[in-house]
Amino acid sequence: MKTDTILAQAGSRRDPLTGAISMPIHPSAAFQHPALGRSTGFDYSRTSNPTRKALEETIAALEGGAGAFAFSSGLAALDAVFRLFSPGDAVVVTEDLYGGTYRLLEKFSRFLNLDFLYLDTSDTAAVVKILEQPGIKGLFVESPSNPFLKVADLEALGKATRERGILFIVDNTFLTPVLCRPMDFGADITVYSATKYLGGHNDLIAGLAVARSKDVSDRLGFIQNATGAVLGPFESWLLLRSLKTLPLRLKKHEENARNAASFLAGHKHVKKMYYPGLPDNPGNAVLARQSAGFGAMIAFEVDSRARVEHILSSVKVFMFAESLGAPESLITFPLVQTHADMDAAVLDRLGLHDRLLRLSIGLEDPSDLLGDLAAVLE
Ligand SMILES: Cc1ncc(COP(=O)(O)O)c(C=O)c1O
Incomplete structure (x- = not known):
């Protein structure tokens, strides 16, 4: 289905029991098992919740990713994504980026012994050059950047990172998948402050991370469950409703x-x-x-x-x-x-x-x- 159709029907056709067109809100923390070794597919809402899952599957379909994960804020989504790296890894980062992301990286993620190299990522030649340095494992781009709205050439950077096996992450908050799908240009992960256009009504705080490959998706799913900053069922529903328009x-x-x-x-x-x-x-x-x-x-x-x-x-x-x-x-x-x-x-x-x-x-x-x-x- 095309983007507008996926969005107009976000969360629909998911409740065969009642035929509800609007995705029901499932506030249940735990789910009953019919018998040992049998499950409805849901055990405990930190791991998976039906309303959140409807949202996550909608976003994954929109982006063409293997999996999507909804977090309690954009920064929680970013925190989970940066946990994919290992101590000693270096990540190249857009220099004019949201100040909260800078704070997360500089004042917090450095405890994970990660190194961040800040650069004007609209300068493709400079980025490609720095990617040659040993130890670079990731490229994190905010595009358009914040606050100078500089644009990174996603296709060129997608090619450069793919050739070097570098994880390419794009914060696509300002554009949303309706305008731009970074995975089409080689991004491995897209991240959103869904608080912004996706939520769109100034009434919720939420974050999303989408992974292109099953491997990265499985690792992100593990981190989401292990660290637990998940989006609640009510906010998941609110976000599904907002996506329609x-x-x-x-x-x-x-x-x-x-x-x-x-x-x-x-x-x-x-x-x-x-x-x-x-x-x-x-x-x-x-x-x-x-x-x-x-x-x-x-x-x-x-x-x-x-x-x-x-x-x-x-x-x-x-x-x-x-x-x-x-x-x-x-x-x-x-x-x-x-x-x-x-x-x-x-x-x-x-x-x-x-x-x-x-x-x-x-x-x-x-x-x-x-x-x-x-x-x-x-
Ligand atoms: C581009 C961008 N990324 C991430 C964030 C963080 O998102 P949140 O405020 O939902 O934690 C923001 C917040 O302003 C942002 O503008």
């Missing part, structure tokens, strides 16, 4: 984002734009090749810190908050919000300073969004 929502998100980006790009107080949907953005052509859309995240720089403060306290349609991918348009100040835990030297090197703002463009009427931007920029 994902293609429609993404169309409107992107249409609104294109309008907002064109408006901002021509504004006298906007000094720099970061939106891969703009034709002069360095990632525009690559993203057009590997994605059915450019997404709805925009970053931009204004001319002064004072203007940032004015904007954040004056917005009336945008809300000053730290998330993305929901109907409500949000404005975020990465330096003090999403990227607050990055070391000052790293922020400096990336150019992530106090004049940078990030927008998650929502589903409101475009004239209200543009009106708000126009008012606060004056």
